[in-house]
Amino acid sequence: MNQTSAVPIRPLESQTKRPPTKWKKHIWGYLFLLPAVAIFFTFLWMPIGKGIIFSFFHIDFVKGDSFVGWANYSKVFKDPEVTISVKNTLYYMGLGVVIGFWVPILFAIAISEMRRFQGFARIAAYLPYVVPVVVLYSLWRWLYDPVGPINRVITKLGFDSVLFLTDKAWSMISIVFMETWQTFGSAMLIYLAAVLSIPRDWYEAAEIDGAGIWKRIRHITLPAIKNQIVLLFLLQLIATSQGFQTQYALLDGGPNNATLTYALLVQRYAFTRQDYGTASALGVLMFLVLGLLAVIQYRMSNKGEA
Amino acid sequence: MKTTDRGILSNYDLKKPGNKIVYYLMTLIVLVMVCSMLYPMIIIFFNGVKLNTEVNSFPPTFLPSEWHFENYHKAWIYIKLPLFVRNTLYIFAGNMAMTILVVGFAAFSLSKMNVPYKKVIQYFFLLTLFIPPTTYIIPNFINLRDLGLMNTFWALWLPAGANAFYLLLLKSFFDGINIEMFESGRIDGASEPRLFFQIAFPLSIPIFATLAIFVFSTAWNDWYWPQLILSSDQRYPLATAIYKYVVNVRRLDLNLKFAILSMITFPPVLVFLFFQKYIVRGLHLGGVKG
Numbered sequence: 293m294n295q296t297s298a299v300p301i302r303p304l305e306s307q308t309k310r311p312p313t314k315w316k317k318h319i320w321g322y323l324f325l326l327p328a329v330a331i332f333f334t335f336l337w338m339p340i341g342k343g344i345i346f347s348f349f350h351i352d353f354v355k356g357d358s359f360v361g362w363a364n365y366s367k368v369f370k371d372p373e374v375t376i377s378v379k380n381t382l383y384y385m386g387l388g389v390v391i392g393f394w395v396p397i398l399f400a401i402a403i404s405e406m407r408r409f410q411g412f413a414r415i416a417a418y419l420p421y422v423v424p425v426v427v428l429y430s431l432w433r434w435l436y437d438p439v440g441p442i443n444r445v446i447t448k449l450g451f452d453s454v455l456f457l458t459d460k461a462w463s464m465i466s467i468v469f470m471e472t473w474q475t476f477g478s479a480m481l482i483y484l485a486a487v488l489s490i491p492r493d494w495y496e497a498a499e500i501d502g503a504g505i506w507k508r509i510r511h512i513t514l515p516a517i518k519n520q521i522v523l524l525f526l527l528q529l530i531a532t533s534q535g536f537q538t539q540y541a542l543l544d545g546g547p548n549n550a551t552l553t554y555a556l557l558v559q560r561y562a563f564t565r566q567d568y569g570t571a572s573a574l575g576v577l578m579f580l581v582l583g584l585l586a587v588i589q590y591r592m593s594n595k596g597e598a
Numbered sequence: 599m600k601t602t603d604r605g606i607l608s609n610y611d612l613k614k615p616g617n618k619i620v621y622y623l624m625t626l627i628v629l630v631m632v633c634s635m636l637y638p639m640i641i642i643f644f645n646g647v648k649l650n651t652e653v654n655s656f657p658p659t660f661l662p663s664e665w666h667f668e669n670y671h672k673a674w675i676y677i678k679l680p681l682f683v684r685n686t687l688y689i690f691a692g693n694m695a696m697t698i699l700v701v702g703f704a705a706f707s708l709s710k711m712n713v714p715y716k717k718v719i720q721y722f723f724l725l726t727l728f729i730p731p732t733t734y735i736i737p738n739f740i741n742l743r744d745l746g747l748m749n750t751f752w753a754l755w756l757p758a759g760a761n762a763f764y765l766l767l768l769k770s771f772f773d774g775i776n777i778e779m780f781e782s783g784r785i786d787g788a789s790e791p792r793l794f795f796q797i798a799f800p801l802s803i804p805i806f807a808t809l810a811i812f813v814f815s816t817a818w819n820d821w822y823w824p825q826l827i828l829s830s831d832q833r834y835p836l837a838t839a840i841y842k843y844v845v846n847v848r849r850l851d852l853n854l855k856f857a858i859l860s861m862i863t864f865p866p867v868l869v870f871l872f873f874q875k876y877i878v879r880g881l882h883l884g885g886v887k888g
Contacts, residue, residue: 320790321713328704329722331696331759335741336726336734343737351740399631402624405605415874416632419639422870424819426840427859431638434645434852439656441641473634495606505617508606534732537822541841555732562736563826575733586728 347573364573374574376549377557381533384464384553388532391465392472393525399476400483401513414484418477425474429541432470433457457543460550467538467551479524486517519592526589533582554578639863646670646857653852666853673857676850677843678831686835689824690817692755697809698799700759705768706794710780726762742827753827764809771805772798811873818866836862 347364349357368374403413420428435442436456443453456466490513498508514521536556539545545552545560552560554574562571611617641660645653646669648662707713708720738757747753775798783793799806821837828834834842844850844858 318711318713321707321711324703324707324711324790324794325713325719327700328759328765329719331700331756332723332726332762334745335738335757335760336729337722339734339738339741340726340729342741343734346737346740353743399628401606402628405607405621406625406628413628413632415871416635419635419867419870422815422866423639423863424821424837424840424866426819426821426837426845427642427863429841430845430855430859431642434653434856435638439658441658444657477635492604495604495608499608499611505606505611505620513606530730534730540822541845558732558736562739568736568740571736575736578730579733582730582732583728586730590728 343572343575346569347576349569351568351572360569364570365577367570368573368577373549373552373557374554377552377554380464380550380552381535381554384468384535384539384551385529385532387464387468388471388528389525391468392476393528395472396476396480396483396524397517397521400480400487400517401509403480404484404487414481417480420474421477425537426541428470428474429538433542436466436470458547460547463543463547463550467542471535471538479528482524483517483520486520487513490516522592523589526585526592530582530585530589533585534578639867642856642863643860645853646673646860648853648856650851650853653856669853669857670861673854673861676854677839677858679836679858679861681831682834682836682839685833686817686837688751689754689835690814692751693758693813693817694810696755696759697761697764697813698806701761701764702768702799702806703794705765705772706798708765709769709772710775710777710793710798711790723762723765726760727766739826748827749829749833751833754824758813764812767809768802768805771802775801807873814869815866 346357348359348361350360350363351357399413399417403410403417406413434440437443438453438455442456447453454462456462494512494516495508498512503511534555536553536559539551539553539556540559543551545556555578558571558574558578561567561574607617607621612621644660644662647665647667648659649664649666652659652663704723708716713719742748742753742757747756779797779801780793783797788796817835819837820835821841824833824835824838825841828838831839840858840862844855
């Protein structure tokens with residue numbers, strides 16, 4: 293990575309400045325850093341580096357690894373499941389935005405306006421986030437059941453019952469809906485803090501100038517939380533692009549690969565097919581795409597702080 | 599978060615009938631949201647005390663027609679919850695120790711000590727934030743295997759010290775502590791570890807409390823990764839055990855499933871209600887820093 297290219301620039305300058313006796317002065321500073329450097333190296337940088345190397349190897353725990361060149365990569369580009377999983381992941385990311393992204397913004401604004409029970413609404417919204425996800429898997433399987441409570445409401449309203457999980461057209465939507473329900477509370481708290489920190493006199497001034505409620509929201513509230521919106525949007529894209537646990541736990545990528553996301557395919561290559569080399573190659577390709585997104589996010593979040 | 603006399607709407611707005619309808623409509627939406635949040639929570643508990651036939655019946659009932667608290671007894675026998683809770687607490691304690699000693703020391707050094715090449719070291723840590731976990735999850739698995747850490751708690755504890763996000767949070771908190779405190783400590787002859795434990799750490803209790811909540815919720819929630827690297831009941835944390843023995847087991851009666859789930863749902867909910875303040879602040883930190 294970049295850290296090697298950054299190294300040679302500094303040493304000259306600081307060595308000339310500092311006489312060798314001062315080295316002792318810094319020993320504690322380095323001793324404090326040493327464990328973290330060792331741990332970061334062993335458990336983050338080494339796997340990252342190994343991942344790139346593994347992507348050119350066939351990994352065999354028994355017979356040993358053998359070099360295969362670009363074979364893993366060419367396998368990736370030939371595998372129709374990779375195409376499916378990329379499409380599914382993009383669909384999943386898109387659904388996350390369409391179904392989920394605006395929900396916390398809406399509720400943050402609504403709750404900030406409540407004159408009573410604001411704290412209660414805030415806690416209720418965050419509550420599912422506290423419950424272990426494994427509990428939610430069981431719970432939602434029951435809620436989504438063909439004869440479960442949600443279908444009870446639907447049939448009562450006179451519609452046909454929906455096979456939320458086993459119908460190809462619904463399975464991904466059901467997963468996104470569940471995840472939105474589970475996680476919107478934390479995003480909402482961030483928006484809420486931002487909304488509540490908007491100076492009240494801005495609204496006062498807008499009101500005196502004759503701006504209606506919608507105009508106040510559009511021209512004051514939303515611009516004031518723009519940084520949070522952009523930041524959480526990018527964070528959501530980064531998170532959903534790597535999502536696989538709900539898909540794996542509820543449906544194992546089914547029905548008929550309808551919820552097979554890219555990250556889930558990586559797991560499948562590694563732990564079902566024991567093809568760790570190709571799984572690593574998929575990971576490297578993921579890095580090339582997501583690294584770009586992450587850099588943009590970092591730029592944005594630094595701007596937000598200033 | 600103070601309650602002020604006005605938000606987007608002023609009291610004058612609320613006097614107009616049209617706005618009043620908007621206001622009540624909005625309150626109604628929030629109310630619906632609150633109900634949709636609470637219903638599933640409560641139903642976990644109610645389903646846990648129903649008869650199995652009632653849980654499976656159509657239409658589903660909300661309140662149980664009979665209260666069968668013996669379900670809890672059966673559930674308690676079915677799964678060794680104390681063992682799995684103990685494992686979870688081990689994992690939490692180890693991860694927390696790593697966070698304080700490894701991440702805390704490094705953040706302290708970067709923030710309050712004079713080390714040459716500080717920028718380079720900082721990049722070494724922070725660049726890891728740019729690399730998506732999907733990229734290194736598989737090599738990380740093989741790496742832990744090569745290191746011979748499979749099926750040991752060390753496989754979870756040691757990597758817990760490699761968290762650039764916590765490092766960033768801690769460093770920015772330490773940055774806010776006045777440097778003079780440490781300088782006067784140094785003049786009085788205190789060693790650096792002493793400065794850390796007797797000045798920096800006590801002053802940073804709020805941020806460590808927030809991190810403790812993060813670390814705890816990871817230990818309590820994470821089921822996928824432990825399931826890959828651990829392989830015995832003596833090691834599984836609660837979430838993994840529940841996933842293996844409850845969520846994915848078809849023979850287990852639904853009412854017993856829900857009884858087990860309610861037993862592990864309510865402790866974290868109670869903890870959350872007590873420590874709400876810290877959790878909310880932690881979230882805010884997380885949101886600002888990304």
